[in-house]
Amino acid sequence: MSLSVRLLLALLLIGIALLGHWVQRDQLHDNYDNQISFVDVLYFTTITVTTVGYGDIVPVTEHARLFDTFVVTPIRLFVWLIFLGTAYDFVLKRVWERWKMRVIQQHLRNHVLIAGFGTSGTEAFRELVRRGARPGEIVVIDQRSAAIAAAEDLGATVLEDDATRNATLEAAQVARAKAIIVCAGRDDTSILIVLTARRLAPDVPISVVIRSEDNEPLAKQAGANTVINPASFAGLLLAGSTHGHHLADYMADLAATEGQVFLHERRVTSKEVGKPLAAIGTGLGLRIYRGERIVGFWEPEAGSLENGDLILEVVPSTPAS
Known part of the structure; x- marks a missing residue:
């Protein structure tokens, strides 16, 4: 044109x-x-x-x-x-x-790939930067010139192309990425991107935004590790607010880094093996992911941490002095 x-x-x-x-x-x-x-x-x-x-x-x-x-x-x-x-x-x-x-491709490694730079993609980018990621380590893929220009202005590494294509994801070094965020705006497009990315990067974690509840199982089957439905999450916050007006505020606080606390996931250290979840010194332990098993802090298995455990904890945004 x-x-x-x-x-x-x-x-x-x-x-x-x-x-x-x-x-x-x-x-x-x-x-x-x-x-x-x-x-x-x-x-x-x-x-x-x-x-x-x-x-x-x-x-x-x-x-x-x-x-x-x-x-x-x-x-x-x-x-x-x-x-x-x-x-x-x-x-x-x-x-x-x-x-x-x-x-850029020669040096791309352990980067975060964002497919789709609309409202969700932009907010994900900003939150990643707030969590310490360098803008240049985030690769944004979008077909819209305006979206690419906006991402470039924020300092992201950009690729104006179709993220559903193998060649595009290969150019973005998807197999060497640390994580993939898919928020294409349409469920069918997002699921196709997940399918393509999962085939090229079998071990890379993929998070996807799905707007229809019926499509959430399809996104899981396509290979997404995390499926987020904005409408459902908003409904949870709204429903929770009816049982206490501070619940929604605290949930939003946990999800972002700008509040007093935020959620953090990490592997158990060698010094923590054998200790109870309640004894970790970095934050407040909530869950243990042990293989396919999810262990809550109140369960007996939480009394002894094991090698390979993933800990989900609440940590303060500002370390205590």
């Missing part, structure tokens, strides 16, 4: 010059045969707009020279600007972007 608009604009400008020369063709002189035909006018216009002319056809009246000075010369400048801008956008810029992406 952009190329078509530029081409039409260039033709329109050349057409204006051509019409002006044709109307005042009797004010031009052909040094070859002293006759001015339409072909001569077309030739003169093209040569004059693209160069300074060869001198074989020249304007001989003051009016014709003023027309070339104040109409054709600006047209020549605009046409050259269009050609140069097109060459930059469609040749030089793309070559530069490909080279830059190859350099």
Whole structure:
């Protein structure tokens, strides 16, 4: 579309010059045969707009020279600007972007990949940065130029392409990513991205936003580790607020890093093995993920931590002094 608009604009400008020369063709002189035909006018216009002319056809009246000075010369400048801008956008810029992406790809490792940079993707990006991630370590994939521009302004590494394609995810080094966040805006697109990503990166954790409850099992089957339904989560907060107006505030506090506390997941350390969950010193232990088993802090199994356990804890945003 952009190329078509530029081409039409260039033709329109050349057409204006051509019409002006044709109307005042009797004010031009052909040094070859002293006759001015339409072909001569077309030739003169093209040569004059693209160069300074060869001198074989020249304007001989003051009016014709003023027309070339104040109409054709600006047209020549605009046409050259269009050609140069097109060459930059469609040749030089793309070559530069490909080279830059190859350099970036060589160093992409343990990055977070965000497929879709709408409201959810933008908030996920901001929260990752608040949690300590460097913006350049977050790769944003989106087909919309405006979304890519917004992500680039925030410092993200960007890729304007279709995240459902193998080649796109491979270019983003999905297999070497630390995590994948999928929020494409449509459940079918998000599930297809999850399928593609899971095939290329069998071991990378994938989180996906699904808007329809019926599609949540499909997203799980596609390979998503975490499925988040914004409407369901909002409903939980709303329902919880009816049993105490502080419940929703605390839930939001846990989910973000801007409050007093936040949720943290980590592996048990060697020094903690054999100790009870309540004895960890980094925060308040809530759960243990032991293989396929989920152990709550009140259960007997929480009395002794084991190698390989994952601990879910609440930690203060600001360490105690």
